[in-house]
Amino acid sequence: MQKRILIVDDDEPLATVLTYALRNEGLQVDWVNDGMKALSYLGVNRPDLIVMDIMMPNLNGLETMRITRQNELMDGVSILALSAKRLTDRESMELEGLCDAYMPKPFGVEHLLGTIMQLLSSTV
Amino acid sequence: MATKVQKSGDSVSEVPEVALSADNLEEENRRLRREVKELHLSQRVSDEYLSVVTHELSTPLTAIKAYVEALTMHHKDPEFTQSTEFLRVLDRETSRLIRLVDRTQQISRLTNGKHVVRPSHVDLQDLVDDVTDALRPLLEDRAVEFLSDLPMDMQAVAVDRDLCKQLLINLVHNAIKFSPEAGKVFLRADVKDDRAEITVSDEGCGVGPEDQQHIFEPFFRCSQVSTDVERGSGLGLAIAKTIVEQHGGLIAVESEVGKGTVLRFSLPLP
Numbered sequence: 247m248q249k250r251i252l253i254v255d256d257d258e259p260l261a262t263v264l265t266y267a268l269r270n271e272g273l274q275v276d277w278v279n280d281g282m283k284a285l286s287y288l289g290v291n292r293p294d295l296i297v298m299d300i301m302m303p304n305l306n307g308l309e310t311m312r313i314t315r316q317n318e319l320m321d322g323v324s325i326l327a328l329s330a331k332r333l334t335d336r337e338s339m340e341l342e343g344l345c346d347a348y349m350p351k352p353f354g355v356e357h358l359l360g361t362i363m364q365l366l367s368s369t370v
Numbered sequence: 371m372a373t374k375v376q377k378s379g380d381s382v383s384e385v386p387e388v389a390l391s392a393d394n395l396e397e398e399n400r401r402l403r404r405e406v407k408e409l410h411l412s413q414r415v416s417d418e419y420l421s422v423v424t425h426e427l428s429t430p431l432t433a434i435k436a437y438v439e440a441l442t443m444h445h446k447d448p449e450f451t452q453s454t455e456f457l458r459v460l461d462r463e464t465s466r467l468i469r470l471v472d473r474t475q476q477i478s479r480l481t482n483g484k485h486v487v488r489p490s491h492v493d494l495q496d497l498v499d500d501v502t503d504a505l506r507p508l509l510e511d512r513a514v515e516f517l518s519d520l521p522m523d524m525q526a527v528a529v530d531r532d533l534c535k536q537l538l539i540n541l542v543h544n545a546i547k548f549s550p551e552a553g554k555v556f557l558r559a560d561v562k563d564d565r566a567e568i569t570v571s572d573e574g575c576g577v578g579p580e581d582q583q584h585i586f587e588p589f590f591r592c593s594q595v596s597t598d599v600e601r602g603s604g605l606g607l608a609i610a611k612t613i614v615e616q617h618g619g620l621i622a623v624e625s626e627v628g629k630g631t632v633l634r635f636s637l638p639l640p
Contacts, residue, residue, distance in 0.1 A: 259459050260433040263440055266452065270444075301425070303591065330428035332421045352432035355439045 249366050252291070253277040254284040254310065255299040255328070264297065267355050268362070281305025285313060292319060295365055297358075298345070300329035300337075308337065311344040324365040328353070422589045426470060426604060430463045437463070466603075473605040477588060480612040487533065487616045491526040491640050494559060494566070501538045505546060514549045516542060518557040527566050528640045529617055537613040540606040541570040541633050548574035548631070565619065565636040576627040585623050586611040610635075 251268055255261045256279045265275045276293070278284050282304045284296070296314070300307035307327060314320050327341055330351035341348055347361050437460050444450040479485040498518045502509075509516055527534070538557070545555040553573045560567050577585060577592055584590045589604035614621045614635045621635035 257429055257433060259463055260429075260436060262459070263433060263436040263456070267436070267440060330425045330432065332424065351428045352435050355436045 248272065248274045249295070250274040250276070250291075250293040251295050251297060251362070252284065252287060252293040253297045254279075254281065254302070254307065255297070256280055256302045257299070264355070264358070267359060271359060271363070273362075281307065281310035284310050288314060288317065288320060293323060295324040295326065295362060297326050297328060297362070300327060300333075300341075301331050308340060308344070311341075315344055324368070326358075326361060326365060419588070423474060426589055427467065430467045430470070434460060434463050434467070470603050470605075473603050473609065477605055477609050477612060480609070480616060485533075485616075487530045489528045489530055489617075489638070492529050492531045492534065493526050494520055494524060497527075497531070497535055497538060498557060500535055501542055504535075504539055505542055508543065508546050512546055512549060513552045514546045515552075515554045516546070516557070517554060518559075520559045521561065524559055524561060524566060524639070526640055528638045533613045533616065534637065537610050538570075540610045544606055545570055545572035545574070545631070545633075548572060550574065561639070562636070564639060566639055567634065567636050569632050569634045571630060571632040573630045576629050577623065577625040577631055578627050582623050582625060586621065 251273050253261050253264055253268075253275060255264075255277070258279065261277045261279070265277055268275045276287065276291070278287050280302045284298075285305070298307045298311060302310075307329070311325055311327070314323075314325070324347075325345040327345040327348045328351055329348070333341065346365055349358060349361065437456050441453065441456055441460075445453055476485075495518075498520070502516055505516070508514075542555060542557065549555055549572045555573075556569070556571045558569050558571075581590075581592045585592070586607050588608040590608075591604060610633075611621050614637075617637050619636040619638075621633060623631060623633055625631040
Protein backbone atom coordinates (compact mmCIF):
# COMPACT_ATOMS: atom_id res chain seq x y z
CA MET A 247 0.00 0.00 0.00
CA GLN A 248 1.19 3.52 -0.86
CA LYS A 249 2.67 5.25 2.18
CA ARG A 250 1.38 8.68 3.06
CA ILE A 251 3.52 11.66 4.11
CA LEU A 252 2.39 14.97 5.57
CA ILE A 253 4.72 17.95 5.08
CA VAL A 254 4.22 20.79 7.60
CA ASP A 255 6.33 23.78 6.52
CA ASP A 256 5.52 27.44 5.86
CA ASP A 257 8.24 27.67 3.18
CA GLU A 258 6.22 27.07 0.02
CA PRO A 259 9.14 26.67 -2.45
CA LEU A 260 10.74 24.01 -0.24
CA ALA A 261 7.45 22.20 0.35
CA THR A 262 6.79 22.16 -3.42
CA VAL A 263 10.12 20.57 -4.33
CA LEU A 264 9.93 18.08 -1.44
CA THR A 265 6.44 17.09 -2.56
CA TYR A 266 7.79 16.53 -6.06
CA ALA A 267 10.78 14.46 -4.82
CA LEU A 268 8.65 12.30 -2.51
CA ARG A 269 5.95 11.67 -5.14
CA ASN A 270 8.75 10.65 -7.46
CA GLU A 271 9.54 7.92 -4.93
CA GLY A 272 5.97 6.64 -5.18
CA LEU A 273 4.76 8.23 -1.94
CA GLN A 274 1.46 10.02 -1.39
CA VAL A 275 2.15 13.55 -0.15
CA ASP A 276 0.02 16.25 1.45
CA TRP A 277 1.24 19.68 2.54
CA VAL A 278 -0.01 22.23 5.08
CA ASN A 279 1.78 25.48 5.97
CA ASP A 280 1.30 25.80 9.74
CA GLY A 281 0.79 23.82 12.92
CA MET A 282 -2.92 24.63 13.31
CA LYS A 283 -3.66 23.30 9.81
CA ALA A 284 -1.56 20.21 10.61
CA LEU A 285 -3.72 19.47 13.67
CA SER A 286 -6.90 19.89 11.58
CA TYR A 287 -5.44 17.52 8.96
CA LEU A 288 -4.47 14.98 11.63
CA GLY A 289 -8.00 15.10 13.01
CA VAL A 290 -9.22 13.23 9.93
CA ASN A 291 -6.08 11.66 8.43
CA ARG A 292 -3.39 9.34 9.71
CA PRO A 293 -0.19 9.66 7.66
CA ASP A 294 2.69 7.19 8.03
CA LEU A 295 5.22 9.96 8.52
CA ILE A 296 5.19 13.69 9.22
CA VAL A 297 7.95 16.03 8.01
CA MET A 298 7.70 18.90 10.47
CA ASP A 299 9.40 22.29 10.37
CA ILE A 300 10.05 23.86 13.79
CA MET A 301 9.66 27.61 13.16
CA MET A 302 6.19 28.35 11.82
CA PRO A 303 3.58 31.02 12.53
CA ASN A 304 0.37 30.38 14.50
CA LEU A 305 1.52 27.10 16.10
CA ASN A 306 5.18 26.14 15.91
CA GLY A 307 6.54 22.66 15.20
CA LEU A 308 7.44 21.81 18.81
CA GLU A 309 3.94 22.65 20.07
CA THR A 310 2.34 20.79 17.15
CA MET A 311 4.45 17.69 17.88
CA ARG A 312 3.64 17.90 21.60
CA ILE A 313 -0.11 17.86 20.84
CA THR A 314 0.27 15.18 18.15
CA ARG A 315 2.18 12.88 20.50
CA GLN A 316 -0.68 13.07 23.02
CA ASN A 317 -3.11 11.78 20.41
CA GLU A 318 -3.28 7.98 20.75
CA LEU A 319 -4.49 7.68 17.15
CA MET A 320 -1.08 8.99 16.06
CA ASP A 321 0.85 6.24 17.90
CA GLY A 322 3.39 4.74 15.52
CA VAL A 323 3.43 7.75 13.19
CA SER A 324 7.06 8.78 12.59
CA ILE A 325 8.05 12.42 12.79
CA LEU A 326 11.06 13.88 11.01
CA ALA A 327 11.76 17.38 12.33
CA LEU A 328 13.48 20.06 10.23
CA SER A 329 14.85 23.37 11.39
CA ALA A 330 16.93 26.25 10.13
CA LYS A 331 17.04 27.58 13.69
CA ARG A 332 19.94 26.79 15.99
CA LEU A 333 18.17 25.00 18.83
CA THR A 334 18.79 25.73 22.50
CA ASP A 335 19.89 22.79 24.70
CA ARG A 336 16.41 22.73 26.20
CA GLU A 337 14.72 22.65 22.77
CA SER A 338 17.09 19.88 21.58
CA MET A 339 16.27 17.76 24.64
CA GLU A 340 12.56 18.24 24.17
CA LEU A 341 12.82 17.55 20.45
CA GLU A 342 14.62 14.29 21.10
CA GLY A 343 11.59 13.00 23.00
CA LEU A 344 9.11 14.15 20.35
CA CYS A 345 10.58 13.22 16.97
CA ASP A 346 12.16 10.11 15.45
CA ALA A 347 14.81 12.00 13.47
CA TYR A 348 16.00 15.58 13.13
CA MET A 349 17.68 17.30 10.18
CA PRO A 350 19.08 20.83 10.38
CA LYS A 351 18.55 23.05 7.32
CA PRO A 352 20.10 23.33 4.81
CA PHE A 353 20.14 19.64 3.89
CA GLY A 354 20.36 17.67 0.67
CA VAL A 355 17.17 16.10 -0.69
CA GLU A 356 18.94 12.76 -1.20
CA HIS A 357 19.85 12.72 2.49
CA LEU A 358 16.27 13.60 3.41
CA LEU A 359 14.84 10.88 1.16
CA GLY A 360 17.23 8.32 2.66
CA THR A 361 16.14 9.22 6.19
CA ILE A 362 12.44 9.12 5.26
CA MET A 363 12.78 5.70 3.59
CA GLN A 364 14.60 4.38 6.64
CA LEU A 365 11.89 5.68 8.99
CA LEU A 366 9.11 4.30 6.77
CA SER A 367 10.70 0.87 6.67
CA SER A 368 10.55 0.78 10.47
CA THR A 369 6.86 1.81 10.65
CA VAL A 370 4.19 -0.86 10.77
CA MET B 371 50.96 48.24 52.07
CA ALA B 372 48.53 49.70 54.59
CA THR B 373 50.46 47.93 57.44
CA LYS B 374 53.78 49.43 56.34
CA VAL B 375 52.32 52.95 56.36
CA GLN B 376 50.92 52.54 59.90
CA LYS B 377 54.39 51.52 61.22
CA SER B 378 56.33 54.40 59.70
CA GLY B 379 55.97 57.92 61.10
CA ASP B 380 57.54 59.39 57.97
CA SER B 381 54.93 57.86 55.85
CA VAL B 382 51.89 59.43 57.55
CA SER B 383 51.58 61.88 54.73
CA GLU B 384 51.29 58.92 52.35
CA VAL B 385 48.12 57.67 54.01
CA PRO B 386 45.62 59.80 52.11
CA GLU B 387 47.43 59.01 48.86
CA VAL B 388 47.39 55.26 49.53
CA ALA B 389 43.77 55.43 50.62
CA LEU B 390 43.01 57.34 47.47
CA SER B 391 44.86 54.74 45.39
CA ALA B 392 42.87 51.97 47.07
CA ASP B 393 39.67 53.87 46.29
CA ASN B 394 40.85 54.37 42.74
CA LEU B 395 41.66 50.70 42.42
CA GLU B 396 38.24 49.76 43.73
CA GLU B 397 36.63 52.19 41.30
CA GLU B 398 38.80 50.86 38.47
CA ASN B 399 37.81 47.30 39.40
CA ARG B 400 34.13 48.23 39.33
CA ARG B 401 34.59 49.91 35.94
CA LEU B 402 36.38 46.87 34.54
CA ARG B 403 33.72 44.51 35.90
CA ARG B 404 31.06 46.70 34.23
CA GLU B 405 32.98 46.64 30.96
CA VAL B 406 33.40 42.85 31.08
CA LYS B 407 29.66 42.51 31.75
CA GLU B 408 28.83 44.85 28.84
CA LEU B 409 31.19 42.95 26.54
CA HIS B 410 29.55 39.65 27.52
CA LEU B 411 26.14 41.18 26.82
CA SER B 412 27.29 42.57 23.48
CA GLN B 413 28.85 39.18 22.61
CA ARG B 414 25.54 37.49 23.48
CA VAL B 415 23.59 39.97 21.31
CA SER B 416 26.05 39.33 18.43
CA ASP B 417 25.71 35.55 18.89
CA GLU B 418 21.91 35.79 18.88
CA TYR B 419 21.97 38.05 15.81
CA LEU B 420 24.31 35.67 13.99
CA SER B 421 22.06 32.75 14.90
CA VAL B 422 19.00 34.58 13.47
CA VAL B 423 20.86 35.62 10.30
CA THR B 424 22.02 32.02 9.81
CA HIS B 425 18.42 30.84 10.15
CA GLU B 426 17.16 33.37 7.62
CA LEU B 427 19.87 32.46 5.10
CA SER B 428 19.38 28.71 5.60
CA THR B 429 15.71 28.80 4.63
CA PRO B 430 16.11 29.94 0.97
CA LEU B 431 19.38 27.98 0.70
CA THR B 432 17.62 24.73 1.57
CA ALA B 433 15.07 25.29 -1.18
CA ILE B 434 17.75 26.34 -3.70
CA LYS B 435 19.81 23.21 -3.00
CA ALA B 436 16.72 21.00 -3.34
CA TYR B 437 15.73 22.53 -6.71
CA VAL B 438 19.29 22.26 -8.06
CA GLU B 439 19.39 18.59 -6.99
CA ALA B 440 16.03 17.88 -8.65
CA LEU B 441 17.07 19.62 -11.89
CA THR B 442 20.45 17.88 -11.96
CA MET B 443 18.82 14.53 -11.48
CA HIS B 444 15.87 14.87 -13.87
CA HIS B 445 16.61 17.51 -16.53
CA LYS B 446 17.44 14.84 -19.14
CA ASP B 447 14.34 12.81 -18.35
CA PRO B 448 11.81 13.37 -21.21
CA GLU B 449 8.92 12.97 -18.77
CA PHE B 450 10.27 15.78 -16.58
CA THR B 451 8.19 18.81 -17.53
CA GLN B 452 8.88 21.13 -14.60
CA SER B 453 12.28 22.55 -15.69
CA THR B 454 10.94 26.03 -16.45
CA GLU B 455 8.88 26.16 -13.26
CA PHE B 456 11.84 24.98 -11.15
CA LEU B 457 14.20 27.51 -12.78
CA ARG B 458 11.69 30.28 -12.05
CA VAL B 459 11.59 29.28 -8.37
CA LEU B 460 15.40 29.19 -8.32
CA ASP B 461 15.50 32.70 -9.75
CA ARG B 462 12.99 33.92 -7.15
CA GLU B 463 14.76 32.25 -4.24
CA THR B 464 18.22 33.53 -5.23
CA SER B 465 16.74 37.04 -5.56
CA ARG B 466 15.28 36.61 -2.07
CA LEU B 467 18.71 35.62 -0.78
CA ILE B 468 20.38 38.62 -2.47
CA ARG B 469 17.71 40.96 -1.04
CA LEU B 470 18.33 39.51 2.41
CA VAL B 471 22.10 40.01 2.13
CA ASP B 472 21.61 43.58 0.80
CA ARG B 473 19.29 44.51 3.62
CA THR B 474 21.49 42.90 6.27
CA GLN B 475 24.45 44.93 4.96
CA GLN B 476 22.31 48.06 4.87
CA ILE B 477 21.16 47.74 8.46
CA SER B 478 24.72 47.05 9.53
CA ARG B 479 26.00 50.17 7.71
CA LEU B 480 23.23 52.29 9.25
CA THR B 481 23.75 51.06 12.81
CA ASN B 482 27.56 51.27 12.61
CA GLY B 483 27.31 54.88 11.46
CA LYS B 484 29.04 54.05 8.16
CA HIS B 485 26.15 55.46 6.14
CA VAL B 486 26.33 59.23 6.24
CA VAL B 487 22.90 60.88 6.51
CA ARG B 488 22.71 63.84 4.12
CA PRO B 489 19.67 65.99 4.97
CA SER B 490 18.20 68.43 2.48
CA HIS B 491 14.84 70.18 2.05
CA VAL B 492 12.57 67.48 0.66
CA ASP B 493 9.04 68.15 -0.53
CA LEU B 494 6.85 65.69 1.38
CA GLN B 495 4.22 65.51 -1.38
CA ASP B 496 6.94 64.62 -3.93
CA LEU B 497 8.20 61.92 -1.62
CA VAL B 498 4.71 60.48 -1.17
CA ASP B 499 4.21 60.53 -4.97
CA ASP B 500 7.47 58.59 -5.42
CA VAL B 501 6.37 56.04 -2.83
CA THR B 502 2.99 55.65 -4.57
CA ASP B 503 4.73 55.07 -7.92
CA ALA B 504 7.12 52.51 -6.44
CA LEU B 505 4.28 50.60 -4.80
CA ARG B 506 1.70 50.90 -7.59
CA PRO B 507 1.98 47.28 -8.78
CA LEU B 508 1.44 45.99 -5.23
CA LEU B 509 -1.46 48.44 -4.66
CA GLU B 510 -3.15 47.26 -7.85
CA ASP B 511 -2.46 43.60 -7.12
CA ARG B 512 -4.00 43.85 -3.63
CA ALA B 513 -6.70 46.35 -4.71
CA VAL B 514 -5.67 48.55 -1.78
CA GLU B 515 -6.15 52.32 -1.78
CA PHE B 516 -3.29 54.53 -0.53
CA LEU B 517 -4.43 57.94 0.71
CA SER B 518 -2.37 60.80 2.09
CA ASP B 519 -3.30 63.83 4.13
CA LEU B 520 -0.54 66.44 4.33
CA PRO B 521 -1.01 69.87 5.94
CA MET B 522 -0.91 72.85 3.58
CA ASP B 523 1.65 74.65 5.74
CA MET B 524 4.13 71.78 5.73
CA GLN B 525 5.97 72.06 2.45
CA ALA B 526 9.15 70.24 3.26
CA VAL B 527 11.01 68.07 5.73
CA ALA B 528 14.77 68.24 6.37
CA VAL B 529 15.76 64.65 5.66
CA ASP B 530 18.01 62.38 3.64
CA ARG B 531 15.79 61.91 0.59
CA ASP B 532 16.86 58.38 -0.35
CA LEU B 533 16.69 57.09 3.21
CA CYS B 534 13.28 58.65 3.82
CA LYS B 535 11.92 57.32 0.57
CA GLN B 536 12.97 53.88 1.70
CA LEU B 537 11.52 54.48 5.18
CA LEU B 538 8.11 55.35 3.70
CA ILE B 539 8.27 52.50 1.17
CA ASN B 540 9.02 49.98 3.95
CA LEU B 541 6.16 51.20 6.14
CA VAL B 542 3.56 51.61 3.38
CA HIS B 543 4.58 48.28 1.77
CA ASN B 544 4.04 46.53 5.10
CA ALA B 545 0.68 48.26 5.59
CA ILE B 546 -0.49 47.19 2.10
CA LYS B 547 0.75 43.63 2.62
CA PHE B 548 -1.28 43.18 5.79
CA SER B 549 -4.37 45.06 4.52
CA PRO B 550 -7.53 43.19 3.59
CA GLU B 551 -8.37 43.26 -0.10
CA ALA B 552 -9.89 46.65 -1.04
CA GLY B 553 -8.63 48.04 2.27
CA LYS B 554 -7.23 51.54 2.80
CA VAL B 555 -3.79 52.68 3.88
CA PHE B 556 -3.41 56.25 5.18
CA LEU B 557 -0.37 58.48 5.49
CA ARG B 558 -0.97 61.56 7.58
CA ALA B 559 1.43 64.32 8.60
CA ASP B 560 1.17 67.07 11.17
CA VAL B 561 3.44 69.55 12.93
CA LYS B 562 4.15 68.63 16.53
CA ASP B 563 6.90 70.01 18.81
CA ASP B 564 8.72 71.61 15.85
CA ARG B 565 8.90 68.30 13.99
CA ALA B 566 6.79 66.59 11.36
CA GLU B 567 4.78 63.82 13.01
CA ILE B 568 3.82 61.20 10.46
CA THR B 569 1.54 58.20 10.81
CA VAL B 570 1.05 55.27 8.46
CA SER B 571 -2.07 53.30 9.29
CA ASP B 572 -3.82 50.27 7.87
CA GLU B 573 -7.03 48.31 8.42
CA GLY B 574 -5.22 44.98 8.59
CA CYS B 575 -5.05 42.11 11.04
CA GLY B 576 -3.26 44.14 13.73
CA VAL B 577 -0.45 43.16 16.06
CA GLY B 578 -0.91 41.62 19.53
CA PRO B 579 0.52 43.41 22.63
CA GLU B 580 3.31 40.82 23.08
CA ASP B 581 4.44 41.09 19.43
CA GLN B 582 4.32 44.92 19.55
CA GLN B 583 7.33 44.88 21.93
CA HIS B 584 9.48 43.10 19.36
CA ILE B 585 8.11 44.38 16.06
CA PHE B 586 11.16 46.58 15.27
CA GLU B 587 13.70 43.84 16.01
CA PRO B 588 15.55 42.41 12.99
CA PHE B 589 13.93 39.24 11.61
CA PHE B 590 11.05 39.31 14.11
CA ARG B 591 7.88 37.72 12.74
CA CYS B 592 4.48 38.14 14.36
CA SER B 593 3.21 34.92 15.89
CA GLN B 594 -0.34 35.26 14.57
CA VAL B 595 0.04 35.95 10.88
CA SER B 596 -1.73 34.46 7.92
CA THR B 597 0.52 32.03 6.07
CA ASP B 598 -0.99 33.44 2.86
CA VAL B 599 0.92 36.69 3.40
CA GLU B 600 4.13 36.70 1.37
CA ARG B 601 7.17 36.24 3.57
CA GLY B 602 9.42 39.31 3.60
CA SER B 603 13.03 39.73 4.68
CA GLY B 604 12.02 40.49 8.28
CA LEU B 605 14.19 43.62 8.16
CA GLY B 606 11.81 46.28 6.79
CA LEU B 607 10.69 47.67 10.16
CA ALA B 608 14.14 47.32 11.73
CA ILE B 609 15.58 49.42 8.88
CA ALA B 610 12.69 51.92 9.24
CA LYS B 611 13.44 52.33 12.95
CA THR B 612 17.13 52.89 12.27
CA ILE B 613 16.37 55.52 9.59
CA VAL B 614 13.99 57.39 11.94
CA GLU B 615 16.62 57.31 14.71
CA GLN B 616 19.28 58.59 12.31
CA HIS B 617 16.99 61.61 11.86
CA GLY B 618 16.76 62.15 15.61
CA GLY B 619 13.27 60.70 15.94
CA LEU B 620 11.47 57.78 17.50
CA ILE B 621 9.02 55.32 16.00
CA ALA B 622 6.16 53.64 17.84
CA VAL B 623 3.43 51.15 17.06
CA GLU B 624 -0.22 51.30 18.15
CA SER B 625 -2.40 48.38 17.20
CA GLU B 626 -5.47 46.37 17.99
CA VAL B 627 -5.83 42.80 16.77
CA GLY B 628 -8.42 42.61 14.01
CA LYS B 629 -8.69 46.39 13.63
CA GLY B 630 -5.41 47.62 12.20
CA THR B 631 -2.05 49.15 12.97
CA VAL B 632 -0.69 52.68 13.22
CA LEU B 633 3.03 53.43 12.97
CA ARG B 634 3.91 56.88 14.33
CA PHE B 635 7.25 58.62 13.89
CA SER B 636 8.74 62.08 13.56
CA LEU B 637 11.10 63.76 11.09
CA PRO B 638 12.91 67.10 11.37
CA LEU B 639 11.47 70.21 9.74
CA PRO B 640 13.75 72.69 7.91
